Amino acid sequence: MKTLRVGVIGVGTIAKVAHLPNYAKRADVQVVAFADPEVERVEGIARQYAKDHNVEKPTVYKSAADMFAAENLDAVSICTPNTSHVELAKQALDANVHVLLEKPMSVKLEDADELLAKANQSDKILMVGMSNRYRQDATVLKRYVESGALGNIYYGKTRILRRRGTPTGWFTDLAISGGGPLMDIGVHALDLAWWLAGTPKVKSVTGIMAQGIGNKNKLDFNRTWRASSAGNENNEIFTTEDLASAFIRFENGFTLQLEVSWALNGPQDSALKVELFGSEGGISLDPLAYYGVKHGVLTTETPDVAVGDLYNRELNHFVDCVQSGETPCSTVQQGRDVVEILAAITKSAETGREVLL
Numbered sequence: 001m002k003t004l005r006v007g008v009i010g011v012g013t014i015a016k017v018a019h020l021p022n023y024a025k026r027a028d029v030q031v032v033a034f035a036d037p038e039v040e041r042v043e044g045i046a047r048q049y050a051k052d053h054n055v056e057k058p059t060v061y062k063s064a065a066d067m068f069a070a071e072n073l074d075a076v077s078i079c080t081p082n083t084s085h086v087e088l089a090k091q092a093l094d095a096n097v098h099v100l101l102e103k104p105m106s107v108k109l110e111d112a113d114e115l116l117a118k119a120n121q122s123d124k125i126l127m128v129g130m131s132n133r134y135r136q137d138a139t140v141l142k143r144y145v146e147s148g149a150l151g152n153i154y155y156g157k158t159r160i161l162r163r164r165g166t167p168t169g170w171f172t173d174l175a176i177s178g179g180g181p182l183m184d185i186g187v188h189a190l191d192l193a194w195w196l197a198g199t200p201k202v203k204s205v206t207g208i209m210a211q212g213i214g215n216k217n218k219l220d221f222n223r224t225w226r227a228s229s230a231g232n233e234n235n236e237i238f239t240t241e242d243l244a245s246a247f248i249r250f251e252n253g254f255t256l257q258l259e260v261s262w263a264l265n266g267p268q269d270s271a272l273k274v275e276l277f278g279s280e281g282g283i284s285l286d287p288l289a290y291y292g293v294k295h296g297v298l299t300t301e302t303p304d305v306a307v308g309d310l311y312n313r314e315l316n317h318f319v320d321c322v323q324s325g326e327t328p329c330s331t332v333q334q335g336r337d338v339v340e341i342l343a344a345i346t347k348s349a350e351t352g353r354e355v356l357l
């Protein structure tokens with residue numbers, strides 16, 4: 001098998017937590033280059049990576065363009081803030097490399113359409129990092145659905161409702177993030193429920209958004225996701241919503257209710273919940289269950305499977321697809337279709353009207 005020369009664009013928190021450690025586990029991957037404007041901080045990460053894994057230090061470039069000009073790469077991970085995703089992914093496809101692009105694919109539908117068109121013309125893989133599809137428990141639920149055990153799926157609910165869990169840094173700056181919890185965690189909740197339900201075509205969307213708490217009510221000792229990049233460490237800029245909710249109708253008759261918050265004065269529950277209800281059975285993620293009827297009585301099955309290491313499975317899937325040429329589980333078209341729904345939720349919230357698609 002070929003040893004892949006891999007670059008990482010944007011070496012912040014998700015790169016450190018998910019991409020680097022899992023590339024390092026692959027014998028067929030060499031992480032050879034980093035591209036990030038925060039060169040000094042990232043040089044430190046490059047040195048540490050080399051030491052931890054006993055490999056040559058990845059070369060640090062101050063931009064993706066510099067990296068592509070100097071390196072002959074097979075693949076890149078793009079782990080930068082949301083609004084930079086499309087431009088960097090286009091550059092990567094122009095440089096003829098395979099791409100693992102962090103979620104959300106984009107924050108605007110026009111940009112997603114442009115990237116989809118470009119990806120369709122390329123023979124390189126563009127995989128959108130919809131990490132929760134790679135949870136082992138989600139994989140098991142997908143098997144239940146695909147076996148027909150739910151019958152006709154006609155209603156679903158998905159949510160992540162944190163009492164407090166606003167990420168620090170650029171996430172709350174609309175100009176960089178393109179949206180609050182909707183773009184950050186709503187994309188995960190929506191994608192997982194929609195994928196489990198069989199990726200139906202959207203028909204109409206009603207959404208609301210609110211900034212109920214914002215950067216008020218600062219807490220001591222609050223554990224949350226922290227961006228590694230400099231700026232907005234105390235969420236001084238808070239121009240996004242902190243709550244989003246939507247009611248989404250699909251052409252096949254399925255309806256999905258979505259609720260996500262970074263901060264909400266209710267019980268703490270930062271887990272991703274999905275419930276799908278069908279004519280023959282229902283499923284739930286967290287708690288993991290299948291609700292059916294057997295031998296004339298109601299039965300509840302609780303599959304014995306852990307969440308597992310989703311990032312490890314995601315990164316392995318990307319590398320395996322690059323090596324084999326197989327199409328990834330999370331396709332560019334699906335990444336674009338999720339952005340279509342996210343954009344419609346935003347538009348509906350702004351206009352106060354249902355959006356027909």
Ligand SMILES: NC(=O)c1ccc[n+]([C@@H]2O[C@H](COP(=O)([O-])OP(=O)(O)OC[C@H]3O[C@@H](n4cnc5c(N)ncnc54)[C@H](O)[C@@H]3O)[C@@H](O)[C@H]2O)c1
Nearest residue numbers: 010011012013014036038079080082102103131227228229
């Ligand atoms: N899949 C998941 O579960 C998951 C979890 C958290 C974050 N994310 C996604 O990962 C991305 C990064 O989030 P993060 O928390 O790591 O942020 P971060 O701020 O910690 O890291 C972003 C990095 O990108 C660099 N950067 C900014 N603009 C750049 C550019 N034009 N070119 C190259 N580098 C650039 C920054 O200097 C920084 O090092 C976001 O899109 C976020 O939505 C995904």
